[in-house]
Amino acid sequence: MTTSAHTPDFSRIPRAALPALLCAMPKAELHIHIEGSLEPELIFALAQRNGVALPYASVEALRAAYAFTDLQSFLDIYYAGASVLLHEQDFYDMAWAYFERAKADNVVHAELFFDPQTHTARNVPMATVIHGLARACADAQAKLGVSSALILCFLRHLSEAEAFDTLEAALPFREHFIGVGLDSSERGHPPEKFARVFAKCRELGLKLVAHAGEEGPPAYIESALDVLHVQRIDHGVRSIESAELMHRLAASRMPLTVCPLSNVKLCVYGDMAEHQLPALLAAGLCATVNSDDPAYFGGYMNANFLATFNALPQLGAAEAYTLAANSFEASFVDDAMKKAWTASLDQAFAQAITA
Ligand SMILES: Nc1ncnc2[nH]cnc12
Numbered sequence: 001m002t003t004s005a006h007t008p009d010f011s012r013i014p015r016a017a018l019p020a021l022l023c024a025m026p027k028a029e030l031h032i033h034i035e036g037s038l039e040p041e042l043i044f045a046l047a048q049r050n051g052v053a054l055p056y057a058s059v060e061a062l063r064a065a066y067a068f069t070d071l072q073s074f075l076d077i078y079y080a081g082a083s084v085l086l087h088e089q090d091f092y093d094m095a096w097a098y099f100e101r102a103k104a105d106n107v108v109h110a111e112l113f114f115d116p117q118t119h120t121a122r123n124v125p126m127a128t129v130i131h132g133l134a135r136a137c138a139d140a141q142a143k144l145g146v147s148s149a150l151i152l153c154f155l156r157h158l159s160e161a162e163a164f165d166t167l168e169a170a171l172p173f174r175e176h177f178i179g180v181g182l183d184s185s186e187r188g189h190p191p192e193k194f195a196r197v198f199a200k201c202r203e204l205g206l207k208l209v210a211h212a213g214e215e216g217p218p219a220y221i222e223s224a225l226d227v228l229h230v231q232r233i234d235h236g237v238r239s240i241e242s243a244e245l246m247h248r249l250a251a252s253r254m255p256l257t258v259c260p261l262s263n264v265k266l267c268v269y270g271d272m273a274e275h276q277l278p279a280l281l282a283a284g285l286c287a288t289v290n291s292d293d294p295a296y297f298g299g300y301m302n303a304n305f306l307a308t309f310n311a312l313p314q315l316g317a318a319e320a321y322t323l324a325a326n327s328f329e330a331s332f333v334d335d336a337m338k339k340a341w342t343a344s345l346d347q348a349f350a351q352a353i354t355a
């Protein structure tokens with residue numbers, strides 16, 4: 001946790017005050033697929049604007065299809081939803097809608113994943129994708145005071161050669177993204193498959209993250225660390241199955257970007273009450289809370305915090321503070337920024353105590 005000069009007296013915050021504090025506290029979001037923020041209403045509006053036919057008759061029919069049994073059953077619908085994105089303004093509108101919701105949830109900083117291969121496969125130019133997203137990021141800072149950064153994700157169900165092609169196509173826009181990630185179907189696509197492209201990205205000075213241990217085994221988390229040399233693990237909840245790995249993650253303060261509502265929607269856990277977030281925190285891991293694909297999984301940042309704390313009585317004010325502080329610690333911003341946000345977190349907790 002980022003250390004603060006004045007750690008609040010958590011015992012003075014009653015449980016009844018927790019929901020308001022969870023919503024009001026400043027926080028960073030580090031695991032959001034921007035294509036996963038496309039609400040059904042915007043999917044239909046963009047489909048109409050762009051003359052794209054959808055295999056669903058209405059917003060309600062589309063939403064009714066959001067009954068997932070695992071990651072793949074979600075990804076099939078997620079890629080279909082992204083098919084309405086054609087023009088720079090579409091990418092802008094999608095990201096701007098996310099930033100407005102992030103602002104409402106007191107997200108002060110967001111690191112956004114995007115999946116360029118989902119778009120370049122439909123002949124949408126890389127420039128269209130990145131310019132639309134980057135313009136929304138600039139406006140989020142200027143108009144909402146929300147800072148952000150972009151992380152380009154390689155789709156792991158595709159080949160490493162295709163990841164290399166994607167990197168090459170993106171490098172002319174290098175100033176617009178800070179790092180690379182690895183997402184899509186995890187099982188059967190271990191981190192080793194992308195060892196060389198991640199090594200190249202490391203040489204280029206890009207930040208490195210990867211989804212690991214969402215559905216895949218703890219060994220995938222170890223490979224993400226040892227083979228890809230990632231600086232954060234996305235999800236990582238299956239680390240709980242290996243005491244040795246838990247020790248390693250805690251000792252190194254390797255961040256995990258945990259996504260509680262996603263885990264329940266994709267049946268990683270049968271119920272939120274079974275979520276292992278309290279155990280991860282109790283073991284000293286740098287766990288954070290994130291929304292993953294909020295339009296598909298039932299909510300944005302504050303919905304994730306509220307659902308998690310509501311279902312898990314082990315989580316109280318101290319854990320709320322730790323999760324927000326962890327989100328700043330785990331972000332790819334400079335130490336001065338982390339310090340400023342942690343000070344504003346202290347202030348939110350001090351207000352909760354005097355209220
Ligand atoms: N939860 C998730 N896991 C892997 N790839 C994804 N792409 C979008 N959401 C994802």
Ligand SMILES: [Zn+2]
Pocket residue numbers: 031033183211234292
């Ligand atoms: Zn994800």
